[in-house]
Amino acid sequence: MSTEPAGISDEKIAGLLRLTGPRPAVPVDRTERVKAATHDRWRAEVSGRSRRRRVRVAAALAAAAAIVLLAGLARRLRVGAPAPQAPAALVEAVTGPVFIRPAQGTATAPSALRAGDAVPPDSGLQTDENGRLALRLPTGGSLRLDVDTRIEALTDRSLTLVAGAVYVDSGGRRAPGAEEPERAIEIHTPAGRIREIGTQFEVRLGEATVRLRVREGLVSVDRPSGGLQVTSGRELQLDRGGATSSRELPIHGEEWAWTEAIAPRMAIEGRFLREFLDWMARERGLGLQFRRNDLAASASTIRLNGSIEGLTLDQALESVLLTCGMRHRIEGGLLVVEAPDGPAL
Amino acid sequence: MNLRDLELARRMLQGDEASFNEFFDGYFPVLYRFAMARMNRDADGAEEVVQTVLGKAISKLGTYRGEASLLTWLCTFCRHEISAHFERAGREGRTAHLSEEIPEVAAALESLSSLAGDGPEEALRRQEIMRLVHVTLDRLPVRYADALEWKYIEGLSVVEIAARLALSAKAAESLLTRAREAFRDGFSTLTRGGTTWEPEETG
Numbered sequence: 081m082s083t084e085p086a087g088i089s090d091e092k093i094a095g096l097l098r099l100t101g102p103r104p105a106v107p108v109d110r111t112e113r114v115k116a117a118t119h120d121r122w123r124a125e126v127s128g129r130s131r132r133r134r135v136r137v138a139a140a141l142a143a144a145a146a147i148v149l150l151a152g153l154a155r156r157l158r159v160g161a162p163a164p165q166a167p168a169a170l171v172e173a174v175t176g177p178v179f180i181r182p183a184q185g186t187a188t189a190p191s192a193l194r195a196g197d198a199v200p201p202d203s204g205l206q207t208d209e210n211g212r213l214a215l216r217l218p219t220g221g222s223l224r225l226d227v228d229t230r231i232e233a234l235t236d237r238s239l240t241l242v243a244g245a246v247y248v249d250s251g252g253r254r255a256p257g258a259e260e261p262e263r264a265i266e267i268h269t270p271a272g273r274i275r276e277i278g279t280q281f282e283v284r285l286g287e288a289t290v291r292l293r294v295r296e297g298l299v300s301v302d303r304p305s306g307g308l309q310v311t312s313g314r315e316l317q318l319d320r321g322g323a324t325s326s327r328e329l330p331i332h333g334e335e336w337a338w339t340e341a342i343a344p345r346m347a348i349e350g351r352f353l354r355e356f357l358d359w360m361a362r363e364r365g366l367g368l369q370f371r372r373n374d375l376a377a378s379a380s381t382i383r384l385n386g387s388i389e390g391l392t393l394d395q396a397l398e399s400v401l402l403t404c405g406m407r408h409r410i411e412g413g414l415l416v417v418e419a420p421d422g423p424a425l
Numbered sequence: 426m427n428l429r430d431l432e433l434a435r436r437m438l439q440g441d442e443a444s445f446n447e448f449f450d451g452y453f454p455v456l457y458r459f460a461m462a463r464m465n466r467d468a469d470g471a472e473e474v475v476q477t478v479l480g481k482a483i484s485k486l487g488t489y490r491g492e493a494s495l496l497t498w499l500c501t502f503c504r505h506e507i508s509a510h511f512e513r514a515g516r517e518g519r520t521a522h523l524s525e526e527i528p529e530v531a532a533a534l535e536s537l538s539s540l541a542g543d544g545p546e547e548a549l550r551r552q553e554i555m556r557l558v559h560v561t562l563d564r565l566p567v568r569y570a571d572a573l574e575w576k577y578i579e580g581l582s583v584v585e586i587a588a589r590l591a592l593s594a595k596a597a598e599s600l601l602t603r604a605r606e607a608f609r610d611g612f613s614t615l616t617r618g619g620t621t622w623e624p625e626e627t628g
Contacts, residue, residue: 097577099551103563103574111454114476114479125486129487195484347488349488387485389502
């Protein structure tokens, strides 16, 4: 008999299988628990897709009708029956315990949140010393809660910060001087109302101050004592008496580490490398530079497979570039993509 | 292109209950054993990880394009989730140390003839071979693996296997032949340290 596995006979296969016995079965109770949870998740996903399809169809129909009946349709929409209450946000990522407290007047007790949960309007959310949370807002923006944070009255465009820190990424840069977005996100604090104007920023509540750090774009602050606008790369401290101080702030590095830790990971399957690099650079407050033109061209044609779930941003960047035959360096606020043979050329 | 898997994903997204059952019943036990082997037999941890993996996979099912098999796709999620589990627990996992994932595995499996030995070394080798046999079965199409177990472990006849699979006896015999071929290919791939083996059910 040959000892080479490739040459094993039918009899040897039979012997191996008899000798090893059946594969270990999964305990029934575990199977039932996981199946029930997975089934719920699947039904929710199917329902969500169906709802999104209906919304798309409805939008297309509405657009077609608008061509001939714009004014009448708008009037009918205004006086129509109220739409069912839409969620204020969807949970994209959770680490550690995070609790939701229903809107005031509802009887439900606080409960733990999991990825995929919908957050009803006017809810309160709370993280503990180990908990962080990333939410996707209907506007497309990302809202992240640091550890030991509490917010109240969350809607699709506003919240009240009671303790801790939140980070807002409205999802894209706006041209200088562009109009303030109709659905800008507002954060109410003891020192005033903070409103984004197409940006990434953090608001942290201290014992007697509110600290605002702007990573990108512009943020406006409305206070009884007068309005302020804070630009990218600045930190503003506001106390409750109205005094302010500010300083320059790097838009990348350790100051922003917690926002990167809870950042929902991009679904890279089928996406171009360039899209991934743009996302990565934005999440880290970096500019993107290719050491050679051919690398930039390749990045626009290479499609990615797999997933970066569970990886840190560093691990994800390194893994993806490795599989694409590239590497990176971070220098001077830039994510530099280069060939494996080094920065020359 | 894994058209069978792609079709399963498509039917699931349309809300087909039977497809969900086929997906869960086919992949949950495999993923659970996959996680157990990499998590020091931590059953609670494996259950938690696999539940998370299945939830994430379902939420991303619309992005599945059939370029890899569903099992390979799910195992990618599972590896990441296991790493995250160990990171949260503040310790390093064993995900990189399984023998079917390193080329040196062949050395431990050079001689199948030593299976009859009684010493501790032979016992360890037997355990490793048992695990690789199970890994090989888990990587086969479900009907192939089931048919092989029914035939050689439960001792069912071809006619009985045909009845369980709702096939003719001739078709069942043919399926068993293909199952043995796939097992042989898979086992030899694993014992050579390969990791990309993805058999597709044919016929």
